[in-house]
Amino acid sequence: MLSEERIAGAVEDAIRAVLADRGEAEIAFDATTALNAGIGLSSMDLAMLVAELEATTGLDPFARLVPITEVRRVGDLIEAYRRAAAGEEPAEDPGLAAAAALAQRRRQGRGTG
Amino acid sequence: MSVPPVALISGGSRGLGAALVEAWLAAGHRVATFSRSESPTLARLLADPATAERLHWHAVDAADPDAIRGFVAGVAARFGRVDLLVNNAGIVHEGVLPTMREQAIEATIALNLTATILLTQACSKLMLRQGGGCIVNISSVNAVRGHPGVSVYSATKGALEAFTRSLARELGPRGIRVNTVAPGYFESDMVAGMPAEEKARLARRTPLGRLADVQDLVRAIRFLASEDAAFITGQTLIVDGGITC
Numbered sequence: 246m247l248s249e250e251r252i253a254g255a256v257e258d259a260i261r262a263v264l265a266d267r268g269e270a271e272i273a274f275d276a277t278t279a280l281n282a283g284i285g286l287s288s289m290d291l292a293m294l295v296a297e298l299e300a301t302t303g304l305d306p307f308a309r310l311v312p313i314t315e316v317r318r319v320g321d322l323i324e325a326y327r328r329a330a331a332g333e334e335p336a337e338d339p340g341l342a343a344a345a346a347l348a349q350r351r352r353q354g355r356g357t358g
Numbered sequence: 359m360s361v362p363p364v365a366l367i368s369g370g371s372r373g374l375g376a377a378l379v380e381a382w383l384a385a386g387h388r389v390a391t392f393s394r395s396e397s398p399t400l401a402r403l404l405a406d407p408a409t410a411e412r413l414h415w416h417a418v419d420a421a422d423p424d425a426i427r428g429f430v431a432g433v434a435a436r437f438g439r440v441d442l443l444v445n446n447a448g449i450v451h452e453g454v455l456p457t458m459r460e461q462a463i464e465a466t467i468a469l470n471l472t473a474t475i476l477l478t479q480a481c482s483k484l485m486l487r488q489g490g491g492c493i494v495n496i497s498s499v500n501a502v503r504g505h506p507g508v509s510v511y512s513a514t515k516g517a518l519e520a521f522t523r524s525l526a527r528e529l530g531p532r533g534i535r536v537n538t539v540a541p542g543y544f545e546s547d548m549v550a551g552m553p554a555e556e557k558a559r560l561a562r563r564t565p566l567g568r569l570a571d572v573q574d575l576v577r578a579i580r581f582l583a584s585e586d587a588a589f590i591t592g593q594t595l596i597v598d599g600g601i602t603c
Contacts, residue, residue: 289528348468
């Protein structure tokens, strides 16, 4: 399992890489910095960052565990990866549980093709 | 020598998918494809020294999200990238809606839509990292014109076209183009059971006087995947001999 320190380092490196791509490598940030208002990350910048982090850590907390809408600050992003690295299970959500049950039924009911 | 590009083609065991796999391999590309089971075409290509090194195939149940993500991870590990994604895999359960089984409805949506979206999501992450790519979704003329007996299938294909347009807007700024090819009836397993007189009637109704050959579709997809289409995104190219015009 990745240590919290390594996770934080990977997230910070990924943010610096996105900023460097935009020619804004000098922008400073810490865990309290807002991703959008603070360092100007768009939703697609965040998607890029998530793709990079999946490649380097093998983790994607946003596939099931954490809604991306809950990630507002650098610290939220680090926390999402920490939870994924710890193997945390998503909290039971009645709506999502119903959708998962439906998906399971679909898998069982697949036809030809 | 430059490294050949990588095309990921879903449902490459037979029909249009197999034709695409063969065409892209013949062009020297590396090709990744999955299907529920191997086919004679895939077995031949996997045994041929001229193509085996450039062909990545696994049996995948596309209704399993983890299997889809795992397949893309395997492609990334072996080939390192995905330059072209062709979302070809799909099923048809024919029947009028009032008597269609719920399982058939759900299975059609699961494969034609949910699996396609999840596969695209996984590939789009690779394309974002590599700074570009191309996605071609295979729709149908049933998304354009109504036909009895295929309402659920038509719904999934219409949704794919809407998916194409919005995704093209999302990914265009990152150098990723997204388009749709909507085939008319073409000579394939899907029309194999159609009576000869019905095929003849379709041909008569088609301005160009015949059903499509699978190579008509391969050429259209090749065009959208090529640099000749470098300024085309978010569009649907209908390849039907004019039957919907």
